[in-house]
Amino acid sequence: MSDKNDVMVFVEQNEGQAADVSLELVCKGRELADRLRVGLSAVVCGERLSSLAEKLVAHGCDEVHVAEDARLRQYRTLPYARVVSGVIRKAQPQIVLFGASPVGRDLAPRIASELKAGLTADCTDLQIGDHSEPGGGKEYKNLLYQIRPAFGGNIIATIVCPETRPQMATVREGVMKMTPPDPKRKGKILPAKAAFRDEDFLLEILHRERKEKTVNLRAANIVVSGGAGVGSKENFKLLFDLAHAIGGVVGASRSAVDSGFIPKDHQVGQTGATVRPKLYIACGISGAVQHRAGMQESAKIIAINTDREAPIFDVAHYGIVGDLNAVIPMLIKAYKSK
Amino acid sequence: MPYHCIVLAKQVPDTKNITGQAMKDDGTVNRAALPAIFNPEDLNALELALDLRDRFGGRVTLITMGPPAACELLRDALYRGADEAILLSDRRFAAADTLATSYALSCAIRKIGPFDLVIGGRQAIDGDTAQVGPQTAEKLGINQVTYVEKVLKLDGRTIEIERAIEGGFESVRAQLPLLLTVTGTANEPRPPRAKRLLQYRHYTTAPEIAGRIRKQIEQSGRTPTDAEIAAAAAPLVEAAVREKRTLTLWDADTVAADAARIGGRGSPTKVKKIESIVLMGRDLAWIEPNEEGVRGLVKGLVEEHIIG
Numbered sequence: 001m002s003d004k005n006d007v008m009v010f011v012e013q014n015e016g017q018a019a020d021v022s023l024e025l026v027c028k029g030r031e032l033a034d035r036l037r038v039g040l041s042a043v044v045c046g047e048r049l050s051s052l053a054e055k056l057v058a059h060g061c062d063e064v065h066v067a068e069d070a071r072l073r074q075y076r077t078l079p080y081a082r083v084v085s086g087v088i089r090k091a092q093p094q095i096v097l098f099g100a101s102p103v104g105r106d107l108a109p110r111i112a113s114e115l116k117a118g119l120t121a122d123c124t125d126l127q128i129g130d131h132s133e134p135g136g137g138k139e140y141k142n143l144l145y146q147i148r149p150a151f152g153g154n155i156i157a158t159i160v161c162p163e164t165r166p167q168m169a170t171v172r173e174g175v176m177k178m179t180p181p182d183p184k185r186k187g188k189i190l191p192a193k194a195a196f197r198d199e200d201f202l203l204e205i206l207h208r209e210r211k212e213k214t215v216n217l218r219a220a221n222i223v224v225s226g227g228a229g230v231g232s233k234e235n236f237k238l239l240f241d242l243a244h245a246i247g248g249v250v251g252a253s254r255s256a257v258d259s260g261f262i263p264k265d266h267q268v269g270q271t272g273a274t275v276r277p278k279l280y281i282a283c284g285i286s287g288a289v290q291h292r293a294g295m296q297e298s299a300k301i302i303a304i305n306t307d308r309e310a311p312i313f314d315v316a317h318y319g320i321v322g323d324l325n326a327v328i329p330m331l332i333k334a335y336k337s338k
Numbered sequence: 339m340p341y342h343c344i345v346l347a348k349q350v351p352d353t354k355n356i357t358g359q360a361m362k363d364d365g366t367v368n369r370a371a372l373p374a375i376f377n378p379e380d381l382n383a384l385e386l387a388l389d390l391r392d393r394f395g396g397r398v399t400l401i402t403m404g405p406p407a408a409c410e411l412l413r414d415a416l417y418r419g420a421d422e423a424i425l426l427s428d429r430r431f432a433a434a435d436t437l438a439t440s441y442a443l444s445c446a447i448r449k450i451g452p453f454d455l456v457i458g459g460r461q462a463i464d465g466d467t468a469q470v471g472p473q474t475a476e477k478l479g480i481n482q483v484t485y486v487e488k489v490l491k492l493d494g495r496t497i498e499i500e501r502a503i504e505g506g507f508e509s510v511r512a513q514l515p516l517l518l519t520v521t522g523t524a525n526e527p528r529p530p531r532a533k534r535l536l537q538y539r540h541y542t543t544a545p546e547i548a549g550r551i552r553k554q555i556e557q558s559g560r561t562p563t564d565a566e567i568a569a570a571a572a573p574l575v576e577a578a579v580r581e582k583r584t585l586t587l588w589d590a591d592t593v594a595a596d597a598a599r600i601g602g603r604g605s606p607t608k609v610k611k612i613e614s615i616v617l618m619g620r621d622l623a624w625i626e627p628n629e630e631g632v633r634g635l636v637k638g639l640v641e642e643h644i645i646g
Contacts, residue, residue: 077472078481102484105469106472106484106485108469109436109468109471109473109476110473110475110476113437117606118435118437118605118607119437119467119607120607121467121468122467145610146607150465150466155613155614155615157613159609160607160610161607161608164606202481202512203481203511203512203513204511205509206498206511207508209506210505211506212505246645247646278644279644300642317623318623318625319624320624320625320627321627326627330628330629331635334632334633335636338636338637338640
């Protein structure tokens, strides 16, 4: 079929559009492939995928394996696993990457189990490096370092799969950077045929409802974020006012979302969005580990909290020990009269 | 029509409640000092199974792979209403990654016998991988439905499920047997029942008895010998057996697990390095919570082109 030892990316699509996380992984995959001096390939399932396949070539793929079938239009575990395992078995990539989306987290472990391969979930970094077995054993060169938080976000682990192939990893959205496509790039688009069985299609999707996100947290340069300290849905108006004044969007901690103050689309944190804005203003957020995981790489962090001991101050650049109800109006006033 | 549900559960350190006592002086977390709890989403899985039993009849068997101390989780499951609770425990299972864990669990499930549904929590709060469910389904050769929020309908071998997807939800119709992973928002786990607590609180295993005796002796300042522990444990174990208070304990041999596929040996992933996230204050500038302080802050941000 193609070169062995490639880096391969499973590309998730919805209505013929590639998911952002998949494009980010193609860009990262290109970097890893260059480092390893191998090719980059992608595998995608769905319907009418030719323009998507071309986009993947432009973003860095040398080969795109395309499985087009009406029955693959929407994601289902068994048919997708059938296609992707088959492509992996034939193409024999050394690395396969998946977005750590609900689809990726449903599909990747299934495939890893079938291939008896190692899989590391929710990686926040991928690098290439060497490894020696502890106790001065075997040496391995150019393994994929799969780096991820664990233990509720309290440790960072580096995982390797020395013996099994492919080395598989899932990566969260927003972790890898998307680089601009090069429309002049050339690549091969290859049809992928799967040996489907009838039982692969026994699951029927009866109904699907997706809402467009009301707020684009990841693209925002400024995020004004509220936690339990905001106190109510109505009081979030203060944050919307500040965000509006300085050109930002409103985010929230899980606590505020669970309390019903603001919809989940605004949630920042390990189970929400990961953001890296120029400015993150945390209002009435205590700063639990899971929240910090979603915002601690912001360029500048201002924390406003009445509790001087709140852990949010451990990641902040500027700390204001005060009531957000008094401080936010001061910020708006100071900005408007600058 | 009654259904047999097998629930997969894990005892985990309570990573969501890191208190001062679990923090070492160097700012890292002392994992051994964290209390062990029933993995939260596995409680949701158990609740879903118990609810199906309430509605349709049948049995709920819970299984956990863990050290002897995981007996506490089995008792908890029995208090909440499980019909049977099995501990899969063996030194040879240690250091298992998700592939080796799912292999061991699939061996145990095959030993349990016919089932209609295998139900687990979406993910555990220590590993956070969400992999064991799907990998166990693959090894059993059954389909999987993850991110389950609700069972809408169950009729014969056909089940309709509402599940979470990116930015929304979908409802699917699938055939049994099936593996489900359940989200933390799916339901409210029912609490232990007093009557069942009284009934099951003295259920135990021989290793748990031995472990308690070892701890007691160590706390009095001595290191006990294995012979000493065995001698002290024997009458207690006999009593438990006689009074039918033993929890089901299976090891690698009981479930006919291939030694090459369990534990560290059966794990393709290896941890190369662990770094604790050290909580350190950065160079934090405190701003006075008054107009002057805030004006100064805003001026600085504008000068640095952080805000326009």
